[in-house]
Amino acid sequence: MSHDQRPEPSAAHPRTMERRGFLKKAAAGLTGAALVTHGCGSSSPNANGEGPSIKTSPKVMWRLASSYPRSLDTIYGAADVLAKRLSELTSGRFTVRPYPAGELVPAMEVMDAVQQGTVQLAHSASYYFKGKNPALAFDCTIPFGLTARQQNAWLSHAGGLELMREVFSDFNIINFPAGNTGIQMGGWFRREIQSVADINGLKMRIPGLGGEVMSRMGATVQVLAGGDIFPALERGAIDATEWVGPYDDEKLGFYKVAKYYYYPGWWEPGPNLSFLVNKDAWAKLPSEYQHAFEVAAAEANGAMLGKYDALNPPALERLLQQGVQLRPFAQDIVALARQTAFDLMEELSGADASYRKVFEPWKAFRDQSYRWFATAEASFTAWAAKEAQPG
Incomplete structure (x- = not known):
């Protein structure tokens, strides 16, 4: 629970032009930036007659509630990247203070806190909150859905962000992409899982739509925050867990109590994290602060995937040197999981018009995107991976 190499936005997009304009102003010290004074009905022009300098604009401090512990420096780190860059772009006048999971708000309650205005901002995975609206999962990841690059493309250039903002608007929230882990591992199991029959009765920590799929396949599903997983696995309260991938999983110590490490995480092919912003707080920001936030969020979004891919x-x-046993999921498990996932999505689409409004264009994009990726990306990757094998 990034990002991929983010494609350069089209020069024709108005928001892109605004961001580029902002960056030019930032490079020049932002001395000529036009700002609307926070809380005032008018503003005094600066020496250039444009509006007040950013140095005379209001000081704003926001609190960010994260769903992640500080020890997971890559996934939590997107909040730090946002805070650092935002402060730099605004000469320290717009600051964000990140708080790790549980310090202000429990990990799974950060969306509520933003909606209610307890905090102005959260960093989380939207599928944690699918109980509020199942369509929220599309903002993060769907089983057998989009890879990190595809998810980024859908959100940034294929209308996904606009669709998701309609969903979030019901909760007084505006969302911004805030990192991606890339495809995740299939998780840690205390015993081997060799067929669909081994799923029955399995107690597993797994969130999102993937959790519903595993439940339909016979597992007993739990959703636990990152810091609560190891104790549950150690004492046998759960038999298996998924998290992200080797770097985070090593930090959390799962290999000490579960030796079977499965791949791939078919339920999370490209999970997008989000900054969730209270809409009332957003509306009160001067426009230049909004632009600064967008720039800082985009940097945080782009940094995560590269770091995970390096680590x-x-x-x-x-x-593997610790004796971990790497295992692929059996084909019957993957086949049933895929069928179950799309059956579930079709059911939700048939029952809920708001879900269908997101699902249908998402599915059309997915199908088209995979035809292209299968043509070039998949064939090259298969060839390159084979060539990279020793011997």
């Missing part, structure tokens, strides 16, 4: 390979090697 996961050596972490996997270290785990």
Whole structure:
């Protein structure tokens, strides 16, 4: 619970032009930036007649509630990237203070806190909150859905962000992409899972739509915050857990109590994290602060995936040296999981018009995108991976 190499936005997009304009102003010290004074009905022009300098604009401090512990520096780190860059872009006048899970708000309650205005901002995975609206899962990831690059493309250039903002608007929230882990591992199991029959009765920590799929396949599903998983696995309250991948999983110590490490995480092919912003707080910001936030969020979004891609390979090697047994999911498990996932989505689409409004264009994008990726990406990756094998 990034990002991929984010495609350069089209120069024709108005928001892109605004961001580029903002960056030019930032490079020049933002001295000529036009700002609307927070809480005032008018503003005094600066020497250039444009509006007040950012140095005379109001000081704003927001609190960010994260769903992640500080020890998971890559996934939690997106909040730090946002805070650092936002402060730099606004000469320290718009600041964000991140708080790890549980310090202000429990990990699974950060969306409520933003909606109610307890905090102005959260960093989380939207599928944690699918109980509020199942369509929220599309903002994060769907089983057998989009990879990190595809998810980024759908959100940024194929109308996904606009669709998701309609959903979030019902909760007085505006969402911004805030990192991606890339495809995740299938998780840690105390015993081997060799067929669908081994899923029956399995107690597993797994959130999102993937949890519903596993439940329909016979598992007993729980949703636990990152810091609560190891104790539950150690004492046998759960038999298995998924998290992210080798780097985080090593930090959380799962290999000490569960030796079977499965792949791939078919339920999380490209999970997008989000900054969730209270809409009332957002509306009160001067426009230049809004632009600064967008720029800082985009940087945080782009940084996560690269860091995971650099840290996961050596972490996997270290785990294997600890006696971890790497296992692929059996084909009957994957086949049933895929069928179950799409049956479930079709059911939700048939029962809920708001869900269908997101699902239908998402599915059309997914199908088209995978035809292209299968043509070039998948064939090259298969060839390159084979060539990289020793011997």
